[in-house]
Amino acid sequence: MPLNRSNILRLISIKSGAFSFPNSSLKPKFSRFYRSLNSQDGQYAIAHTTKPSPYLDSVQEKTVSSFAMSRMMVSSVQGSFLKFLVQTSKAKRVLEIGAFTGYSALCMAEALQGRGPDAKVVTLEKSEEYFKAAKENIESSGLGHLIDLKLGDAREIDIVSNLDNSVKYDLIFLDADKGGYIHYYNIILERDLLSDDGFIVADNVLFGGHVSQVPKAKDLSQFPPPAKHLHAFNEHVANDEKTTQILLPCFDGIMLIQKKASNA
Numbered sequence: 445m446p447l448n449r450s451n452i453l454r455l456i457s458i459k460s461g462a463f464s465f466p467n468s469s470l471k472p473k474f475s476r477f478y479r480s481l482n483s484q485d486g487q488y489a490i491a492h493t494t495k496p497s498p499y500l501d502s503v504q505e506k507t508v509s510s511f512a513m514s515r516m517m518v519s520s521v522q523g524s525f526l527k528f529l530v531q532t533s534k535a536k537r538v539l540e541i542g543a544f545t546g547y548s549a550l551c552m553a554e555a556l557q558g559r560g561p562d563a564k565v566v567t568l569e570k571s572e573e574y575f576k577a578a579k580e581n582i583e584s585s586g587l588g589h590l591i592d593l594k595l596g597d598a599r600e601i602d603i604v605s606n607l608d609n610s611v612k613y614d615l616i617f618l619d620a621d622k623g624g625y626i627h628y629y630n631i632i633l634e635r636d637l638l639s640d641d642g643f644i645v646a647d648n649v650l651f652g653g654h655v656s657q658v659p660k661a662k663d664l665s666q667f668p669p670p671a672k673h674l675h676a677f678n679e680h681v682a683n684d685e686k687t688t689q690i691l692l693p694c695f696d697g698i699m700l701i702q703k704k705a706s707n708a
């Protein structure tokens with residue numbers, strides 16, 4: 445893909461909340477951070493963030509030129525954020541629900557290099573088309589030994605329920621169907637899949653600025669379904685005594701969730 449101005453804008457607008465608004469009166473008022481990758485601040489952030497590897501850039505470019513739904517992929521700054529989280533938390537075992545073309549899994553796998561034989565990103569994808577693309581991207585990355593890509597519906601055939609729970613995960617990235625988040629969250633806690641210091645990173649919890657409007661809305665039919673699911677998820681987690689959480693109004697909204705220590 446040629447890196448002309450419109451392609452660069454497509455690349456930097458990925459995962460920045462570029463959703464359609466069913467009713468113009470519901471157009472969210474974006475916060476300073478929100479959708480910021482399209483803004484001057486966002487471009488400044490890109491310029492002052494360590495550059496992703498050329499391989500990651502090539503996966504992102506290929507995804508943008510091959511898939512109409514390329515905006516599902518995290519932005520380069522968010523990918524760097526995920527890599528930074530894996531690096532600084534010293535995570536070894538990562539679980540991702542929602543691989544798409546493998547970009548975010550590859551970002552996190554880069555941080556696992558040199559962390560020993562247990563280091564792995566397990567990533568789940570239900571679409572055969574996206575699975576095939578992710579497989580190709582992972583195989584030619586040189587990081588294949590660090591990524592276990594699984595095909596299947598994480599909810600219906602319950603891949604998450606069938607994971608070996610003798611293995612705990614240090615970071616679990618929720619990035620698949622938004623209606624499944626409560627299910628994944630409950631299963632993760634019930635099956636004790638998080639390590640003691642492990643945490644969940646749930647993406648899109650503000651979903652294009654719609655989610656925060658759900659509580660005061662009179663007519664929920666005007667909202668995209670993920671907004672209602674994500675509001676239910678955010679409430680579910682906020683009301684759960686077993687965990688602590690931070691909702692960060694950056695990117696498309698990220699929630700970081702940790703189990704409370706048993707003595708807390």
Ligand SMILES: C[S@@+](CC[C@H](N)C(=O)[O-])C[C@H]1O[C@@H](n2cnc3c(N)ncnc32)[C@H](O)[C@@H]1O
Nearest residue numbers: 516517518542544547548569570597598620621
């Ligand atoms: C937002 S995209 C993931 C983007 C990816 N994490 C990235 O940043 O490169 C969500 C992906 O989850 C997949 N997905 C949706 N529901 C799923 C399910 N129940 N089980 C497994 N994958 C699912 C979709 O096919 C899609 O590829």
